[in-house]
Amino acid sequence: MKYFRSHILIETDEASVQQGAREVMNALKQELAKHNLDQEVNVLETGSLGFFERGVCIAVYPDDVIYGNVKVEDVSSLVSEHFLKGRPLTHLVIERSEKKNIPLGYDKRIVLENSGNIDPEEINDYLGVGGYLAWEKALLEMKPEDIVQTVKDSGLRGRGGAGFPAGIKWSFTSPIKGVQKYVVINADEGEPGTFKDRLIMEGDPHKLLEGTMIASLAVGATKAYIYIRGEYKLCINRLQRAIDQAYEYGLLGKNILESGFDLDIEIETGAGAYICGEETALIESMEGNRGIPRTKPPYPGVKGFMQNPTVVNNVETIANVPAIINKGADWYRNIGTAESPGTKVYTILGDVAVPGLCEVPMGTTLRTIINTYGGGMKKGSRFKSALVGGAAGIFLGDNMLDVKMDFHNLAEYKAVLGSGAILVINDSVNIVDMLESVIKFFRHESCGKCVPCRNGNEQLYKSVRKIKAGYAGEDELDKMLLIADTMQKTSFCALGQSLLLPVKSALDMFKDDFLSYINKKKAINK
């Protein structure tokens, strides 16, 4: 192996590539060669470095410096300063948070109880912490209807966005007889800034498999698919390895543990469109068609993959199932709140000291999540808002920091838990700028099937651009609300319907931010 004195890791995930990661990489290589540094400094590609909205990021080792928002123009000074003269280019360095002692909260974890403790590539490690006991119990001691009833009693609700009770969903599919049925695990995770499912799969792939096995048995499916985004390479590798091990141990395949039940699990990879996370679009894409949503009803539980009954559940939902079977519905109900039992995995990003993920009981307040698990605000910044629930989430202000985070309490504010993404925003940010990026995302991801969403996003985008450019009056705000409201009422699927949440909450909570753009121009024009 050749010895390099320094390694540059450049992230080339999808988002970074869009922002010019490859161009930066080529420029770096050329510049290094120009200074005869290419034999000393190695340039490598890597996945996301885990920073959000920081453009192209690169990490330099062993110096342990991370640069953000790197542009091609920066490369020549970067190389001459850092690699020639050994001085980090301070204005591009991402300041990593000061040292914090964060509680990891393992005592309250269900989904992530093993993540960070066992070797995800070793089935024996999983068995060693009681893995596949729930599968044994479900297979050998329980009838499918008992499993469905237990999950119903547990009150487990879907963690993929809508919060539909999992047991009730299963109870529609379970009694259907005489047809091939399927279970599909939704691991598409297209929400910007969300990576909880990835970490569940990377950290404890066997738990997802065990949950999938139990769900399949409960609804009578002999074939299950895990639909996973193609970029999640490490997840795909670890899951495939876990599946292979499960076959080898006789936990999958024919006549499993002599119970008479057959089950195969296969991985399907997706191409990364956000709409493909919507369950019917996902099924279309699995069938080899373009990923556009189908009319509901019929719901997938009755007519899904290949027009056969198909239960679609999110990764986190399913990862709760083994513990429910092992410990019972009552145990589960004791965690979290009455309407939303259990825990929730959040990804905390933005202006907090320690961005990352946490698993906490349902009903934990936003304040606790930010202060305890996110380490509080980043040094020198003050809280302004949190975008909760993903891009189609709601902007919460500081008067809502004590809202209990669960399906029921958030619904009172017309808010959603969504994917569990929490983007914390500091008070130097104008919410209009945030809203612009939200609308831009939806405009890009609208599948174009229906007019309200296709056109509405375009119009919203124009409005927000107009406001920012200072050409709009206050009436533009009413117009935005009207468009978003119409989209909510008439769009074909939840993608178009959900824009009302960010638009309305931004207007309700942060109208001054809009007015500051509008009035600035007025003042200039006077």
Next chain:
Amino acid sequence: MKSLEELRKIREKAQQDMKLRGSNYRIKIVVGMGTSGIAVGAREVMKSFLEEIEKRGLKDVQITQTGEKGLSSMEPVADVIEEGKPKVTYGYLTTEKAKRIVAEHIVNGQVVSDYIVASE
């Protein structure tokens, strides 16, 4: 393919192994090996631990890997687990820091407080 009997035996043994891990080895280092950890050098850190342990001929230390704990922004991270002592999690690791941890914590029993990021 394994029968139920065999599976149960394997599980029992695995459960024993997991327990034994603590006593068989005096001390255990667990390196976080998720996407973000690997991206910021977890593999190199792991290698550095291995090299250092080997160089010093330490026989009672075990090194394993695991998934993400929830500290993505502090990666690479590693736990040092010692029977009867609270688990210590180190973050922002580099190959150099790994060497220092071996020298001070593993060999001399002195926790390197500069690098601690989390505790149980």
